[in-house]
């Protein structure tokens with residue numbers, strides 16, 4: 001059983017890697033040297049060539065990073081690396097909670113340090129070469145430190161909570177953990193903009209002026225409070241632009257990147273805003289939250305059945321079973337289910353995007369929204385002709401051409 005589990009984990013890792021590379025390959029195949037007819041009028045020749053170069057550089061880079069982590073995890077598994085770390089934390093302390101914190105702390109930090117050269121290359125070489133990077137070395141280092149602290153507080157807290165529930169609550173484990181996780185997810189959804197975002201970015205209310213007047217005009221029509229609209233300094237890290245809706249109830253807000261406000265015309269900005277208000281009116285955040293809670297429920301239920309089996313830890317080479325080794329093995333085994341969940345979540349997310357587009361179109365902003373989306377896609381050198389299977393697995397948004405066609409034909413089902 002232990003051997004079978006070990007080889008099942010290896011098989012899953014190989015399958016994941018091959019699937020990812022196969023999808024990358026399909027995307028590479030669907031690139032074309034000449035600008036395709038459907039993109040004429042969107043990309044000009046020169047920008048199109050640049051977008052193809054950017055796509056190819058990123059594909060090559062993902063080939064290298066993906067292969068590196070693939071080999072790394074195989075080496076760790078075949079050399080009993082997890083068991084080695086396990087015996088190290090056992091030698092440090094008797095307390096199993098401390099052991100678990102140390103185990104995941106060292107593992108997380110170690111993995112981050114190993115992948116850091118790739119992160120640095122991606123940001124300061126590739127993104128810089130194509131004119132996107134605005135991140136300074138100081139911002140990069142500060143982001144790292146903040147995300148480690150955040151990971152330690154949130155990840156450590158959740159780990160301790162789940163471990164405590166496992167040790168103390170017996171048959172109530174699933175119920176207690178799901179209750180706790182649901183409260184945590186609802187809290188994070190509501191306070192994400194207030195608690196997490198300010199650690200990394202500045203959010204400011206919109207400045208007085210024509211843009212604000214135009215936005216007030218639309219917001220009143222659509223019934224969305226102007227106080228909930230903010231601008232964020234995305235330009236601190238990248239020239240790429242974005243906008244999103246977050247939170248719920250009184251804590252909801254729409255956040256527009258300063259780069260978006262700079263790149264788009266006033267009407268296009270209002271059109272993007274109309275799309276975001278659509279996400280709010282159609283309750284997409286709440287639907288997403290419910291989906292996450294259901295997903296976690298499934299995961300915790302499977303975990304509760306698996307974690308009591310000592311074979312999980314032993315499959316990774318541990319001499320005696322432990323909660324944290326069980327979690328690692330479970331995480332590796334759960335990966336195919338999480339791929340399937342990802343496909344499903346992306347499918348719903350793409351449908352939500354169409355619905356928010358239809359909402360904006362209903363207020364007469366369809367044309368401006370298309371123009372705005374085209375500008376944003378061209379500015380970020382997006383791949384506008386990805387392979388459909390790649391989209392099926394990985395895209396949370398429909399492609400620009402799909403959205404454009406849906407808005408033009410007023411048919412959002414494709």
Ligand SMILES: [Zn+2]
Nearest residue numbers: 275279353356
């Ligand atoms: Zn959207």
